[in-house]
Amino acid sequence: MNIPEILFYSFTFILVGSAFGVVFHRNPVKSAMFLVLFFVGLAAMYALLGAEFMATLQVLVYVGAIMVLFLFVIMLITVRDEALLNMSSNAGRTVIITVLVLAFSLQFWVLLGGFMKAKGEHVVNGAAPYSTEVMNYTTGEKLLITGNAEVISYALFEKYLLPFELISLVLLVAVLGGILLTKHKRETLQ
Amino acid sequence: MENIFKFQDLILSAPQMILISGALLILLLQVILPGFRKLLAFYITLISLFASLYFVTFGIPGTAFYGLLSGNPEGGTAFQGNLRLNGYIQHYSFLILLALTIILFFIKRVFAEQKLELAEVYQFLLYIGAGSIFTVSANDLMTMYIGLELSSLPFFILAAWDRGRATATEAAVKYFFLSTIGIAFMLLGIALVYGGSGSTMLSEVFPVVFAEDSFSYKLLAAGWFLIIGGFLVKIAVVPFHGWVADVYDGAPSVITAAMASIVKISAVGAVFRILQFMQPDMHMILNTGIIIFAVASMVYGNMAPLNQNNLKRVFAYSSIAHAGYIITMFMFFPESFKAISLRTEASSALYFYILTYALTTILAFATIAYLENGEERGLTFDHLKGLSKKNPFAAFLLSVSALSFAGIPPLAGFFGKLFLLKVLLSAGYYYLAVVMIVTSLVGVYFYIRIVFYAYWDFEDENATSGMLPPFRGIFAWSAAIVTAVLVLGLGFYSESIFNFARVASELIQ
Amino acid sequence: MAWYQTEIFWVIVKVAVILFVILTGGAYYTLAERRWAAFFQMRLGPNRAGFWGLLQPLADGIKFILKMETFPRNADLFLFMLAPVISTVTSLMLWGAIPFTPIIELPEAAQKITGSKSFILQVSNPNAGVLYMFAVSSLAVYGILIAGWSSNNKYSLLASVRATAQMISYELSLGLSIIPIILMTGSLDLYTIIETQKNSWFLFTLPGFLAFWIFLVSIFAESNRMPFDLAEAESELIVGYHTEYGGFKFAFFMISEYMNLITLSLLAAILFLGGWTLPDFISSAISNVWLQHAAGIGLFLLKAFFFVFLFVWVRWSVPRFRYDQLMDIGWKVMLPASLVIVFIAGIYVYLK
Secondary structure (H helix, E strand, O other): OOHHHHHHHHHHHHHHHHHHHHHHOOOHHHHHHHHHHHHHHHHHHHHHOOOHHHHHHHHHHHHHHHHHHHHHHHHHOOOOHHHOOOOOOHHHHHHHHHHHHHHHHHHHHHHHHHHHHHOOOOOOOOOOOOEEEEEOOOOOOEEEEEOHHHHHHHHHHHHOHHHHHHHHHHHHHHHHHHHHHHOOOHHHHO | OOOOOOHHHHHHOHHHHHHHHHHHHHHHHHHHOOOOOHHHHHHHHHHHHHHHHHHHHHEOOOOOOEOOOOOOOOOEEEOOOOEEEOHHHHHHHHHHHHHHHHHHHHHHHHHHHOOOOOHHHHHHHHHHHHHHHHHHHEOEHHHHHHHHHHHHHHHHHHHOOOOOOHHHHHHHHHHHHHHHHHHHHHHHHHHHHHHHHOOOEHHHHOOOOOOOOOHHHHHHHHHHHHHHHHHHHHHOOHHHOOOHHHHHHHOOHHHHHHHHHHHHHHHHHHHHHHHOOOOOOOHHHHHHHHHHHHHHHHHHHHHHHHHOOEHHHHHHHHHHHHHHHHHHHHHHOOOOOOOHHHHHHHHHHHHHHHHHHHHHHHHHHHHHHHHHOOOOOOOEHHHHOOHHHHOHHHHHHHHHHHHHHHOOOOOHHHHHHHHHHHHHHHHOOHHHHHHHHHHHHHHHHHHHHHHHHHHOOOOOOOOOHHHOOOOOOHHHHHHHHHHHHHHHHHHHHHHHHHHHHHHHHHOOO | OOHHHOHHHHHHHHHHHHHHHHHHHHHHHHHHHHHHHHHHOOOOOOOOOOHHHOOHHHHHHHHHHHOOOOOOOOOOHHHHHHHHHHHHHHHHHHHHHOOOOOOEEOOHHHHHHHOOOEEOOOOOOOOOHHHHHHHHHHHHHHHHHHHHHHOOOHHHHHHHHHHHHHHHHHHHHHHHHHHHHHHHHOOOOHHHHHHHOOOOOHHHOHHHHHHHHHHHHHHHHHOOOHHHOHHHOHHHHOOOOOOOOOHHHHHHHHHHHHHHHHHHHHHHHHHHOOOOOOOHHHHOOOOOHHHHHHHHHHHHHHHHHHHHHHHHHHHOOOOOOOHHHHHHHHHHHHHHHHHHHHHHHHHHHHHO
16 A cells, blocks of 8 residues: 555545544534544645645635634524434444444445556546647647646636536525625515 | 637526626625625515526527527537536526526515615525526536535525524524535435546547446446435435425425425436436436335325424425425436437426426415514414405415416326326336325325315404415515416416427437 | 655655744744734843753744643544644645746756756645645644633634634635636646746736735635634633643644745735846846845745744734624625636736
């Protein structure tokens, strides 16, 4: 086992463990903290794959902004674990945990076995993962782009231009909905 | 100098772009104009819907964008292959726009009466339309996913539109969580498909044939079934049906009408586009799954409302049954399916079925919206007593939709079922046809019960029916009459519509 | 290859050097602040421990260590202990990506010893250095948030909510104020950003000049410093989110705050004032390469020192905002202004 593999397995362990923590911890604040840990672990996974840009964005957006708001709300409504109902018995929890662990490890090993076999198998595009050939529209020459941010930006603004722009509409709808549903007097909204 | 962004792309996505610009126009005018009125928003919405309907029907002359009536088998792609335009997609776009226009008329009146009307409602309707058309016409799984998001997000908001009622909020939350989970699984499926093939573009991923024991094949298969599962949540067939009754019941009835019709139309259209490229040898697994789901849906959807007294819930459960009928046609979609003519038959039968189903559903839920008028906690059978005397028009509309759902011969619903049965029988799925007939016969009981309650002379009819308001509003009247006439009359033109859809189905590629 | 020629050894050396520098830097910043504060208020300030009070940080440190550990009742102990650790670790992590020196060609003799041709005092060079800085500094919110919540104290919670809300609001305009620079550089790499400014600092370009003011205000808000130190409003909230912290746990918060200030000063010097680059007319006047490097690094530290002083200067000169004013400024002034500046920068880059 080389170092990347060791790192991969340890991060997998952290990821799966923290995901279980999110679901099964009785204190909501700690649950949210496990989610933070999960996102950081995910960022580490991205970095391990060589997608440093994705990793930083993951931390910046999810950990730095979204989860903070989550924690905010949870802290301000002060749900302590005593306030939560005894939702399932201990035996039930154990059964659920066992089944989930079994299912996930099964899936994990299946996928892993597949990846071991799949090394070098043909993919449709056959391109190297972090480089892409693009056209410079002002000069008309072809460039080979490497580097995370460049590849992602070319993917976003060239191939996936339409979905990228549509996402802005989705966000607009979400913002409108959030404002409309939380505003108290709707007649004044006009 | 070449450009990433071509004017051609805008033309090929004209209907969506018109809807989106209409929505943004409403948003902007609200900010700019101080005396902005809801009526203006309504007319902007109406004009954008009619404009898109016009373009979808007649095309834009001199460009690659062609309409339903101007046959051009070539079609085209836009936005770097993210969008596809062909006859099949135009058919489904037309259906979405038609349903949306009818619903717009109903919403105008119902929400105005319930004091729920805001300019944002119209804006959301336009987003729903654009998102649904994007879902159907996407040629890339990412675009499909974003289109689906764009069309479902407004529904979550509109479901909670009547915030005073706890059930509306409950419906919105349930709908939000369950369909988000569905979409999340779909997204996982897209990721697996990308992992298996290295592309998300439909026309790139699916024509490539992998060896059955290769890892890519396994990833692709897993991803595929997850994607279809995500769509099945939207269509609401039995293992994924848990939310239907509560959501359909809790949401405002006109919104339920939109939910039950538009979401299903776009999901079915998109599933067809995915399934047609299925890997060979994969459709056996698919068929098994679909038969199980379909039978379960038919049985559950027709059994559950037998004991149900709430009118909206009756129609909600019956929509599960209809989803069961719908998905039987999915079996014939894969390209690898040997009988290509059968595929065309199935596609056109499904098109006709979903057309009649959407119209009937809209009619049913819109009528309920009028009758309940936002005041009551659900409309029960007791409320229908003496309806034919108090409000004969509403009684007539309700009966027409119920009878069409039941499949009584001269109505459109009968012909829809007939075509489905024909396809099933010619493919040799006799037992499925038998299940379909038997379960819909069971279903006739509660549909007839609606007609019975509406028209029978009850002794105590004054007890509860006094609060029913008369049917009002010129827009709603016209929409109701047009829909009712369509439901009544489409059956007589079924063959021509069927042939019309057949032409489109041959152009699916 | 000898053990001292391996890469990992030199990384450890760099880490050790930088750690030493920042920890002492942070500690002495506290002294500097107190001395300067005294200067502004016409007092003497700490001058007993050693010459000019130079041993004061050491004495403070010893005192912090020797204090009794106290924990509030009903506090969540694990998170209570975790909060200062998060604060400190994030502010230490920031220093890993800062290039303190240009890439220096080593002389023959040094090459033989170290086994590498060049040297740079930068622990690692991430692909997107600017983003890395922002990502890590956004993690600092957790230290504050957790500290406030786990203390089980109303005032702490309120202060931490205030502080985090403020940091999130100003993070937006802070991030947007960087975008003109990224647009003009075409890279997210800190080293490239510095090198691009060799002959003209970004401060002296139109979008850079406009963005600089947004950046300046945002870093004050981001570090919860004086005109925006609502989280520590003594009259309302005791001392803020670390009310319940004492001893070395408090020292952690304290030193991480000052280390953050130094980091932000360095970042300002890097992004807008050209870092360690020397304009051509100066570097051509200095013949010796080593002198050039020394002058560049010295200037870099001087620029950063200016901001370090500015933090204190502003603190004792400007009164505190009200909280609604703070939010108004953040969302209604800074955010639209920075969006406009991004737009201007786009036009500027396009026209160039």
